[in-house]
Amino acid sequence: MKRWQRALQDNYGTPTIELVSGKGSVVKDSNGNTYLDFLAGIATNVLGHGHPAVVKAVTKQIATLGHVSNFYAHPNVLELAEKLQKMTGDKSARVFFCNSGAEANEAALKLSRKTGKYKIVATNESFHGRTMGALSLTGQPSKRNPFKPLLKGIKHVPFGDSLAMKRAITKKTAMVIVEPIMGEAGVIVPPSDYLKNLRKYCDDNGALLVFDCVQTGMGRTGDWFGYEYSGIKPDVITLAKGLGGGLPLGAMIALGSASTLFSAGDHGSTFGGNPVATAAGLAVIASIEKEKILKHVDEVGAFLLAELALIPGVTEVRGAGLLIGLTLEKPVAKAVTKKCQESGALINAPGESIIRLAPALNVSMRQAQKFVAIFSQALKGVTHV
Template sequence: MSEVTGAITSGHLGGDLLGASAASLKERFEAAFMPNYGVPPVVLVRGEGSYVWDADGRRYLDLIAGIAVSSLGHRHPALVRAVSEQVGTLAHSSNLFVNEPEVLLAERLLSLLKVPGRVFLANSGTEANECALKMAIKYGRTTGRKYIVAAENGFHGRTLGALSLTGKASIRDQFGPFPLDVRFVPYGDADALKQAVSQDCAAVFLEPTQGEAGVVPPPAGYFTAAREICDVTGALLVLDEIQSAIGRTGHWFAHQHDGIVPDVLTLAKGLGGGMPIGACVGLGDSGTIFAKGDHGSTFGGNPVSAAAALAVLDTIERDGLLDHVSEAGRRLAEGIAAIRHPLLAGVRGRGLWLAAVLTRDAAADVQAAAQRAGFLVNAVQPGAVRIAPPLVTTLEQIGSFLEAFPAILSEVTA
């Protein structure tokens, strides 16, 4: 038994967490936490590969990976080793000092992008987008540009800055008005984007595929057009790849499918494999928009999170996971598309970032039925079920879900 496993199984996590029932923990959760999440339906206590177990000992195939975060699944030895060794060496440095893992990570990201630039490390996707937004604001003020363009139904985070870019009225309106002039256009409509972006526009914020909107891809050529529009007007093209990067679609970064280069790129989720981390990358001249003192983060560049990210990147490369994601995603998409069921309209997405599209708003019921069958999926929208498993999920495991999915759908329609 490893030291890490031994500490977990011998109850060294503190308090009386281990041994508590799911019902008890849900009651305690509801009493201790603010009600913004409600009470989640499953209490997870451990994971191994692409499987997780709940507090009552039931096993599930994890097909959501902590919202596209757990790139290497659960308890991957490379991640365990990297985090354990780093926390035993140096757990924190702050931005007052340099630590080696953060430097190695910044250099590695730039090498994967193959474009000169500069990196800011944060703790989450929202913080990465806040950094990008501040860059856009400073760029705009320096060049006399007054507004920002973003997409309807886009999602960039819930802090006030990131929320100002988020085109979802259901989560925006009660916290507005916002101090920024952000103009929203229909996602995927190149003509609408061209009309909205002028030489007074500081930046355009887009997702390569809209994740929280239901894994909605754009039409072919949309991002080539967006790049051309920004080139003509001088606006920054900012791509939010919080969900789509780090191999999720079969490339390191989803925009590489379109052969374009953004001015600013934001990353998080899968980068840390479960450890909190975000990154904002300014490419080309955008990397020097900030001056000393313009931005900062106490925990950004944390050596433990940076070491975890390096382990994720190393493992994806060493184990050929980009090719695996392409093949596994193809099998999963084709398998869903081949299912003939009155509740299933089709499938969309790319790689291991897909949505099963329903013929009616029954995603929450499908999620619950899948859970009862031993599979964790996500009702990302009323009519769409998000499937974003760990990148290490095997073809056999995908096959087990495809075999079970028709019965899951039938349970909902019964």
């Protein structure tokens, strides 16, 4: 803690433990304590720690060809772009690679300006990143207010409210950006017809529909992107987190006419789509397919949703696949998070009464069962003090 405070800025506060190693869904700290990792780098380590396929791919690539910049092509960036294109089911899809979700959303924002319009509609409590453009899209006043003035022309409306969206979207709207399932707000699932309604409103007004799949993407919900349940396609998909399996890798995928908006020189990223990160991305997708992980996500996710709902003190459990949010009866989420850590499980409390779970997609059923027991005891211990 002292070393952290002497050398790092205080934007994260000071961590209470130092993690030194990990294997699968188990991590170890510098004191030798082990933990079930049910946050996975905030939904990033989709194959857990030290997955053999990722280790092999990254090791081989860094020994073969390092960074080359986007002045030149290389095999991995071509193959991964083609793979993502295929995953969208749309041959018109074109990919821009970057390093994070915030960067992917910044790219989407810039793309929307190429429509000749600048007004944007986003949602209250959304999270799209912390860079100035992405922060302008984010609907959380506590994160926005200290850094005003932000970008103008962005209107925030309640998430899941189709009527509010219909009223907000006009012929002057460049884009609408939403998360298929809100992540940081506490894993909020919209009404089943919400995304379909947004598609119609955007089509009626000539606005781009952007799905921020940074947290829902790469199999976390049991589907590749997390919007598939809606039966519609967006104009833009933003990805990151799980795409690199722990390495920094993001993507902004534009479909249809949106895919031709950027011209040479309009946008760029020094490290975007570099050989090492894209090697990891290819290994992640191949492993998810080979190990039939999407089916596993459905099975373990269904177990957790059912079992966690039975725990006294939990008033609601929601989500899809292995993106799960819990609402607690009392505002003790931070205390429960601390108690779980003391008992050997890492989770996240995005609100006073809200818990977020996002374990590796290959977490075992036995580990899920162990987690339920730890969480149940932790909540009981906090609420019965």
